[in-house]
Amino acid sequence: MTDPAVPVGCCGVSACCTDAEQALDPTVTVIQAKTDAGCGCVADSAPGDDLPVVVIGAGPVGLAAAAHLAERGLDFLVLEAGGTVGAAVAEWGHVRLFSPWRYDVDAAASRLLEGEGWIAPEPEALPTGAELVRDYLAPLAAVPALAGRIRTGARVLAVTRQGVDATRTIGRDERPLLVRVRDADGTVRDLAARAVIDASGTWGQRNPLGHSGLPAPGEDETASRITGPLPDVLGRDRARFAGQHTLVVGMGHSAANTLLALAELAAQEPGTRITWAVRGASVARLYGGGDADDLPARGALGTRLKAAVDGGAIELVRSFTITGIGGGAPVAVTGSTPDGPRTLTADLIVAATGFRPDLAMLREVRTALDPATEAPVGIAEMIDPNFHSCGTVPPHGERHLAHPETGFYIVGVKSYGRAPTFLLATGYEQVRSVVAALAGDREAADAVHLDLPATGVCATSLITEDLLPGADTGCGTPRAPEPDSCCGGAPHPTRPEHIS
Numbered sequence: 001m002t003d004p005a006v007p008v009g010c011c012g013v014s015a016c017c018t019d020a021e022q023a024l025d026p027t028v029t030v031i032q033a034k035t036d037a038g039c040g041c042v043a044d045s046a047p048g049d050d051l052p053v054v055v056i057g058a059g060p061v062g063l064a065a066a067a068h069l070a071e072r073g074l075d076f077l078v079l080e081a082g083g084t085v086g087a088a089v090a091e092w093g094h095v096r097l098f099s100p101w102r103y104d105v106d107a108a109a110s111r112l113l114e115g116e117g118w119i120a121p122e123p124e125a126l127p128t129g130a131e132l133v134r135d136y137l138a139p140l141a142a143v144p145a146l147a148g149r150i151r152t153g154a155r156v157l158a159v160t161r162q163g164v165d166a167t168r169t170i171g172r173d174e175r176p177l178l179v180r181v182r183d184a185d186g187t188v189r190d191l192a193a194r195a196v197i198d199a200s201g202t203w204g205q206r207n208p209l210g211h212s213g214l215p216a217p218g219e220d221e222t223a224s225r226i227t228g229p230l231p232d233v234l235g236r237d238r239a240r241f242a243g244q245h246t247l248v249v250g251m252g253h254s255a256a257n258t259l260l261a262l263a264e265l266a267a268q269e270p271g272t273r274i275t276w277a278v279r280g281a282s283v284a285r286l287y288g289g290g291d292a293d294d295l296p297a298r299g300a301l302g303t304r305l306k307a308a309v310d311g312g313a314i315e316l317v318r319s320f321t322i323t324g325i326g327g328g329a330p331v332a333v334t335g336s337t338p339d340g341p342r343t344l345t346a347d348l349i350v351a352a353t354g355f356r357p358d359l360a361m362l363r364e365v366r367t368a369l370d371p372a373t374e375a376p377v378g379i380a381e382m383i384d385p386n387f388h389s390c391g392t393v394p395p396h397g398e399r400h401l402a403h404p405e406t407g408f409y410i411v412g413v414k415s416y417g418r419a420p421t422f423l424l425a426t427g428y429e430q431v432r433s434v435v436a437a438l439a440g441d442r443e444a445a446d447a448v449h450l451d452l453p454a455t456g457v458c459a460t461s462l463i464t465e466d467l468l469p470g471a472d473t474g475c476g477t478p479r480a481p482e483p484d485s486c487c488g489g490a491p492h493p494t495r496p497e498h499i500s
């Protein structure tokens with residue numbers, strides 16, 4: 001007869017020492033439940049079998065990893081440095097994505113949400129960052145399979161192997177991974193993990209304004225005059241920019257969004273001026289694919305930006321490499337140009353210079369990173385912007401993302417290192433494959449597929465004129481395109497074209 005005083009299950013879990021183990025209390029991990037109950041089979045398990053998979057980051061890709069882990073019945077914890085899920089996305093919540101909803105929702109996440117009565121947004125609508133959090137990430141974090149397994153205010157300080165540093169080889173894989181975390185109250189603790197999926201992104205790790213990868217002299221001293229890449233020019237930060245002269249530095253889509261917002265502000269607020277400085281001789285890559293882009297909002301962004309420059313709303317300064325920043329008001333930004341030194345003055349500087357991954361936290365795990373892109377070597381060649389200016393990338397999964405450290409993976413935008421071309425759908429396929437491998441489903445892990453939009457930007461050689469689609473960009477005659485190049489007709493079925 002079953003003793004009514006004994007809970008159903010074994011040692012606080014649904015099935016003891018089997019692949020079906022799940023904690024009866026969804027707010028704790030399997031290992032915590034067993035340890036709290038004094039279960040003897042904790043010691044009998046193979047090393048790490050009872051430990052959770054730790055996911056770093058509760059953004060879109062991190063929560064997609066959690067959804068796939070939940071579907072596979074694997075124990076997991078999600079650690080988010082911000083105070084809420086999608087904290088980094090919320091910081092640019094005023095910005096509208098290029099990708100419509102059909103590219104922004106992970107398949108496993110959708111299945112979990114729909115099981116709770118969630119109704120998917122209109123697939124062709126373009127969400128803002130705030131809408132992505134409100135209508136997708138927040139509801140996803142609340143589903144029973146994930147709720148209680150996400151810890152916010154938990155900043156990961158380091159990932160290592162328990163009891164050994166990066167130099168120790170013998171017996172390394174017999175030890176669990178270890179994640180050091182600082183909680184919101186300042187408490188530092190260590191968590192053991194079966195595997196670690198780093199989906200922490202790159203937000204907050206901007207590239208410096210100076211050349212050669214270094215901050216410009218004076219950059220740190222004038223930090224109060226420098227903003228991040230996506231200030232809310234027409235909303236929260238309007239008073240700071242109205243009537244001011246702003247220098248925007250950078251040639252990515254963050255720069256384009258900010259420039260267009262400033263141009264709108266200038267039409268409403270007298271005295272508002274905009275200067276745009278870039279290192280290159282051409283901005284054709286940012287002007288982009290226009291009507292040829294499968295993401296119309298992305299193509300329209302470049303078209304609108306070109307019109308604003310041509311119409312005089314934005315002063316464009318090409319071939320300007322920053323060599324120093326002086327204090328005072330206005331700030332004096334010196335740079336080298338083909339015609340010699342030049343100084344630009346401005347009240348504010350928007351540093352839309354791109355991002356780089358935080359690798360300091362990974363110093364004690366054995367990573368295999370490309371020295372140029374700082375991406376996993378398995379995908380570095382696919383995404384290297386030196387060779388893929390149009391953003392082509394083939395499908396890739398766990399085998400491409402694996403590191404010498406068994407059970408450790410970098411996914412999402414952080415997996416692209418310093419390369420700028422990333423779409424959410426790529427990260428979703430990455431984590432689907434990684435989780436399948438962790439579940440022992442090698443066939444599913446290796447069956448990688450991507451359905452991504454074409455960019456409409458096909459130039460692979462140096463462009464010196466700011467052209468829009470229809471002009472000769474080197475993709476037509478006399479050179480015939482290679483089968484997998486950006487140029488020439490429809491994209492290869494296994495190498496879809498995209499750019500973030």
